[in-house]
Amino acid sequence: MKCSVIVPVYNMAAEGKLEYCLDSLLRQTLRDMEIIAVDDASTDASLEILRRYEEDHPEKIRVIHYEKNKRQGGAKNEGLKMAGGEWIGFLDSDDWVSPDFYEKLISKAEETGADVVGCDYSLVSEHTMEVGKIIQNNTDDQTGICDEEKHKKLVMRPGSMVIKVYRGSMIRENGLNFPEGIFYEDNCAGTVWMLYCRRFEKIEEPLYYYYQHGVSTVHHITEQKCRDRMSAGELMVMECSSRGFLTKYRTEIEFRFAEIYYITTLFSYMSGVRRRKLSFLAELRDGMRKYFPDFQNNPYYLSEIGAEERKLAKIHQKSNSGFYCYYILLNAYRKWMKKMRRQ
Numbered sequence: 001m002k003c004s005v006i007v008p009v010y011n012m013a014a015e016g017k018l019e020y021c022l023d024s025l026l027r028q029t030l031r032d033m034e035i036i037a038v039d040d041a042s043t044d045a046s047l048e049i050l051r052r053y054e055e056d057h058p059e060k061i062r063v064i065h066y067e068k069n070k071r072q073g074g075a076k077n078e079g080l081k082m083a084g085g086e087w088i089g090f091l092d093s094d095d096w097v098s099p100d101f102y103e104k105l106i107s108k109a110e111e112t113g114a115d116v117v118g119c120d121y122s123l124v125s126e127h128t129m130e131v132g133k134i135i136q137n138n139t140d141d142q143t144g145i146c147d148e149e150k151h152k153k154l155v156m157r158p159g160s161m162v163i164k165v166y167r168g169s170m171i172r173e174n175g176l177n178f179p180e181g182i183f184y185e186d187n188c189a190g191t192v193w194m195l196y197c198r199r200f201e202k203i204e205e206p207l208y209y210y211y212q213h214g215v216s217t218v219h220h221i222t223e224q225k226c227r228d229r230m231s232a233g234e235l236m237v238m239e240c241s242s243r244g245f246l247t248k249y250r251t252e253i254e255f256r257f258a259e260i261y262y263i264t265t266l267f268s269y270m271s272g273v274r275r276r277k278l279s280f281l282a283e284l285r286d287g288m289r290k291y292f293p294d295f296q297n298n299p300y301y302l303s304e305i306g307a308e309e310r311k312l313a314k315i316h317q318k319s320n321s322g323f324y325c326y327y328i329l330l331n332a333y334r335k336w337m338k339k340m341r342r343q
Contacts, residue, residue, distance in 0.1 A: 002032035002328055003102050003165065004085030009093040013045040017094045017211070022053050024209075026060065036082055037093075039065040039077040044141055046093075073178035073185030080177060087165045094211045095162065098129065101207045105165045114201040116194065118164040122207040134206045136191035137163055145199050148248075154200065156251040156300060158190035163208045165321045170196055178262030179235045182228040185258050188236040191253075195245050210335040221272025223280060225266050230287060233261030237291060254292045255300035262288045262295070263309055266316065281320040289317075 005025060012018040025035050037054075039047045050063045064078050087106050091097065105117045124132040138159040142150055174196045178185045194200070214327060233256075235261070240246045240253050266284060270276065288295060295301055296314065305313075316323035 001085045003087040005089045006079030006081035007037045008072045010040040011044045012093045028100045035061045036079040040075045041069040059338045074180035076178045089165045098207045114199040115167040117201045119203040120206040122206040152252045154194040159195045161186045184229045184232045187232040192239045226269045258295040
């Protein structure tokens with residue numbers, strides 16, 4: 001089998017989302033591939049749709065179903081257990097890919113000897129094969145044979161996992177998998193997996209379609225999702241440590257952790273969660289201090305994180321209540337100024 005594509009599915013029956021995703025896989029020009037659809041305890045008609053596709057295309061589609069929700073990481077791990085492909089890909093069940101997506105990525109891998117190949121993606125808000133806003137996900141200076149410098153760049157910016165194909169032997173030989181039971185599992189796995197990549201290549205085309213809609217994980221922030229992001233950051237550090245990467249790439253891992261665990265969580269919590277708690281802010285601050293107390297001196301942190309975010313984080317590190325009050329007043333002032341400019 002040339003390629004196994006793992007599709008985690010949870011409540012995607014509405015609006016034809018799941019059908020559009022699966023149809024894009026069935027139209028692939030790469031014929032030697034299997035589709036492993038993992039129903040993650042859906043409560044809508046997703047499983048019925050998957051069973052119908054499995055019955056209609058038994059040579060292509062295999063369906064796994066279980067009663068307890070494990071989130072996308074658990075679903076992907078179940079798919080990995082069954083995947084026999086020389087190459088492994090992952091596709092979110094509300095997204096889709098161009099007909100030549102897997103053929104082009106795998107051809108690039110075979111031409112270059114790469115272990116991982118990626119591409120750019122397109123943001124769309126309706127089911128279409130017309131290209132929308134193009135997002136570059138990885139950069140040219142990350143491609144080629146992965147020496148120490150390229151691995152450093154890939155630790156900090158591993159890019160999305162769904163726009164890539166991975167050599168199956170790299171996954172199996174190194175026991176690579178995903179955290180289960182949390183959102184943002186790729187924040188851990190994406191970094192760890194790329195440290196095993198010996199050569200990374202990319203195609204400068206938007207072959208993946210990322211569907212933007214209101215029920216997407218990234219559009220609805222809760223305290224639990226913030227905690228999941230924190231867990232993903234902690235698991236990334238623990239995985240890097242247990243696999244012997246933490247010492248060699250400490251500065252890069254420190255930055256990645258500060259970005260995932262702390263900066264992104266801090267500001268998404270303050271802007272997206274309605275009932276904010278000082279106790280959560282204290283927990284977040286203390287966790288950052290526990291893992292990397294000197295993160296504010298990290299050279300990547302100083303160059304990659306904006307000046308205002310660094311200023312607010314500095315206030316937070318000194319005082320939870322002081323940060324909370326300053327943030328609320330700052331946003332109230334900005335709303336007032338915006339209102340005044342419209343008058």
